Amino acid sequence: MAKPSRNRPLIATGAELDGFTIGECVHRGGMATLWSVAHPGINVPLLMKIPRVSEGEDPAAIVSFEMEQMILPRLAGPHVPGCFGTGDFGRQPYVVIERIPGTTLYDRLSDLPIPYEEARVIGGKIATALADLHRQNVIHHDIKPSSIMFRPSGECVLIDFGLSHHNLLPDLLQEEFRLPYGTAPYMAPERLLGVRNDPRSDLFSLGVLLYFFTTGERPFGEGETLRGMRRRLWRDPHPPRKLKTDYPSWLQEIVLRCLEIEPVWRHPTASQLAFELAHPEQIKLTARSERQTHDPLSTVWRRRFNRGLTQPRPKSDLAAQLASGPIVAVALDTAEGAGLLNESLRKAAEQILATLPSARLACLNVLKLGRITLDKTLDEQGNNKHIDRLVALRHWASPLQLDESRLTVHVLEAIDPASAILEFVEVNHVDHVVIGARQNSLARALLGSVSARVAAEAGCTVTVVRPPRLAAMHGQEETEAGAVRNG
Template identity: 35%
Template structure:
């Protein structure tokens, strides 16, 4: 980064909040009121702070949700790194809780707003890592806003994420504290939200200790304290959010939002969460998959294959197909190169499905589990129980019949089990992602399944990468090719990632050239040099604080994006800040 914007004309007055490293003040510029975040005096000379502020601004400019404050500018104010944000009148949730717990209805409304906000944050690949009452602002109109993304993690790289134990330990998940060796993803934020909800309902956090080590052990091993007598659905939600193992929590914020609708005041959770980016340039492929799924539901199953180069969006297109399935099982078999364990993709697909079934509400869970038992009974419970520990546990005594079985018997039994599960569920989709890496055993299972597909309500969806592994050779009645996107589709893709902005032609050209028209190779955090995805070059401020990653070439020299009425026309280029200029590198404001 060679240009630093001076944020001029701001009159700083009342202090709004103070943390270990930064302080937030209210600021006026003309008739407008802002919040300005600056380092505490002891940290003001840190050369990495300007980059950290620019990073935070660039990341949050891609998040479009009322529960996340708008970022307006990043640069220097009176020579000190600063971040200008939307001003939120009112106080924090921590302030509110000093007056007593919330009612269940209030807690549900708060959780619903934050769930939608977290869904938008997680969609761009961020993990907040510091969800706590002090970082939740309550505006006078009742909107809850999640603030302070200074600790936000972009992606999860276990080899380079060396400072995992960050955040406020009273609210930190076992995996984020390092007590549980699991990746830190969006489910860690859901755990922290569970602690917040527990405190909202009881007036205190679930685990407290004077010793930090003891506190972390409590989060890892201690049972969840009892909640006050109240609505069972809300109690179950908080209990599940506080599960020690992230696999036992809600898989994402959208699933939490769905569960909240069954609670008192659940109508406030009615608006859906946005969890995926819009897909661009694949309308014909989407329609083809939708039509093939409609036919499969009527008992005319078959095979669809999605082919394309690395980064062409094969997996994303498969996920769009999975989203069509609202009332039937979706089994996802993710294939790995050089997988040594026979049937590993199918084992994991069944395990993941049974894990999701175990989290369904009572009646739906009982029905789905019975379908699994019935399918296993037809296939041979002792054989199919070898596929999955969870399946063996569900089948109980039937899984323990003695007898030696050859592998070919197991392959046939698994094929029968999948076919019967599709029949008894009245429809099913089996996705094999990166099927060119399928192990031989899984290929044998699919070969035994193929003859019956035309008479089954089952769609087998395969994705294969051009020039990789060994193609399955499975005959398909729908073949889709993820060709590179044309210019219009790239433009639509970029615009969808930067909501509310007009995207200039040079940025579209830059992204198209960088990705060769393959949409999965680009994200908004890879257009400017202010995020870990495109970390600063050697010698720039903050370069030593980020792990080495693949870096983009310099983006276009013009402002990356300009919303209508905001042309990049500063009074003195690179030296002053104007409401008509967007000085955050790689980002733009939302309308």
């Protein structure tokens, strides 16, 4: 662990350090202070974070600051503050970050409980930010209201990475301390066993936050001793519906799944959690959703003496875990004559899902609207076109025999099918699109192929599947598997 120098430059308003002019102190925390700073070559508002390293300070403050210095410069994107400089402990430790306007989610505590719909939107934004963070090999490990902000454009920004784990960097907290560091009410059970490399620990913390923000009560109480915290290794919280009779079933399903003791019982990835929060009407409800009582004593005792729940687990591979639970979207054509192509699409989807036991499948169809005509909701037989297509999508997926919790169907209404598919892919953070290439036609020649545009513009892997008759020209039925990788 690096040792701070006794001859550090004085940090004071008006002083200059490595080209940064120091302004006012805007916050004094238990582990660090924040100062406004300016730099002639940087046009965004900045903050300089400086650890508290004086005599008697917690040594964990220094170690966590070293972790933040290592991790922040490696992060990018709208869900983290930009990093503009760091200073080493030999002279003056600091990190300069983008100053996000506004306040943290902590300022909403006086408003609790908040409306369910607002909590759904907030939770979805946090889950999206976590998914982006996990893809960058980082687990936050301190998700709580004071670590969450929102940009004026709406994106969630995660701050305070001092307790984080980077899958490709040394974990100094793990190496130097045996006790778990974190915020007790939000800490996942496996953290008590020394597990710091499972991204689903962040989902547990988000579940605590959603429970708290929608009921006004913390699922595991307020302050807890380490001994008391170990109870969450075998004891569930009271179901939200016991506290609020109007609590939505779909929201309880999500919250209690996040708060499962075993990580494997939670959502496989933050992306899948964000997907469920974006589509609550399609959530597969289980017994969790209607539970109104505490777990029975027999269950508590079984967990209490189950060594698998109370012993440290082997380390997992973060990248492999995320890769095993992608969101796969299949774009289907329900028009007459598309049967052979849809069968090829099903075979392609089956091959992809066979190696991904935690993947989620989203079946898409676009109900094309006219540019100037008034569209009718019923077909010539008087059937609702939207509902008919939803039924057709489920019928197409039925041979795959997926658990309902892994399958959703979506009919998108749009003038431009390609734009509708691309928007769905972006908004729902789809990892892999499977789409068919229609046979040659005059319309396709004049207007361009939907599959070609999706393959060119989607920010994920795209598999373009050819119908059998086209493939036969090449002597076999084929797919352009993984044909395009964007982003």
